[in-house]
């Protein structure tokens with residue numbers, strides 16, 4: 278199987294290999310399980326500022342320098358981190374739901390995001406990336422404006438439904454806000470949905486936040502039902518999955534550089550797995566998917582799950598009577 282870099286994947290001449298490559302392998306086919314390589318020995322968080330990034334493998338002639346800064350754990354609450362950025366009623370909702378202590382990725386990424394920098398959120402599944410970028414979205418949008426101000430692109434309908442559910446839960450208008458205050462609306466523009474109805478909705482009263490799969494989004498963008506001129510934040514979740522097919526790749530490329538410009542938006546890529554993350558960072562800057570001072574927040578713990586999350590299992594014991602065998 279040929280090794281394809283991200284740049285090659287996105288070049289016009291890229292052709293899909295005969296056998297589909299599993300999406301998690303696209304960045305590093307040599308690694309049979311890219312996720313495993315991340316669980317090795319890094320307890321501290323690395324926040325790699327790429328403003329002086331030198332892509333070691335990708336562009337040996339580059340003259341810039343990589344700087345890596347270690348960030349300590351300041352024990353803050355989510356409220357302390359978000360106060361002054363995220364509206365009070367959203368913060369109260371966050372606390373009601375039980376999100377009080379930030380996860381590692383939230384603690385490291387939120388200050389960066391609130392400073393307006395583009396960001397690559399690179400942290401394990403279940404580490405709280407969704408809440409991280411949603412808090413950024415709520416810090417930026419103005420609910421009194423009728424325009425799509427945040428777009429969250431997801432690879433699958435299922436993930437889209439999950440993200441929409443969390444966004445709507447946080448966005449629900451509290452009683453004390455009064456009738457004159459508009460609430461934040463969240464549209465799920467997902468494959469298999471009622472696109473005709475969404476079209477009327479988009480025209481009549483554009484939602485503040487759109488969660489979309491690439492297929493449905495492109496249909497709307499191509500028909501010019503949906504414009505991105507007011508978009509302030511673009512999130513691409515599970516970005517490595519987006520490189521699953523040439524169609525998605527070319528749509529993503531268009532979205533990042535033709536339908537909108539990285540200069541006019543804050544861009545966030547989220548993923549649990551970016552095996553060649555240095556190369557990805559380089560491509561982000563070179564291809565202008567992000568601004569050149571994009572920050573890579575990489576949370577790479579020893580523990581397979583964040584300590585504040587608990588998984589529970591229920592075991593069912595089936596007792597079969599004699600009759601069941603007759």
Ligand SMILES: Nc1ncnc2c1ncn2[C@@H]1O[C@H](COP(=O)(O)OP(=O)(O)OP(=O)(O)O)[C@@H](O)[C@H]1O
Nearest residue numbers: 376377378379380401402403404405406407408549
């Ligand atoms: N600060 C927090 N405190 C407690 N629970 C949290 C916190 N942040 C997120 N969670 C919970 O952790 C779970 C996983 O979070 P989330 O879905 O945001 O992770 P993720 O990193 O986006 O995962 P994936 O890579 O699968 O998309 C969710 O149930 C969420 O409600």
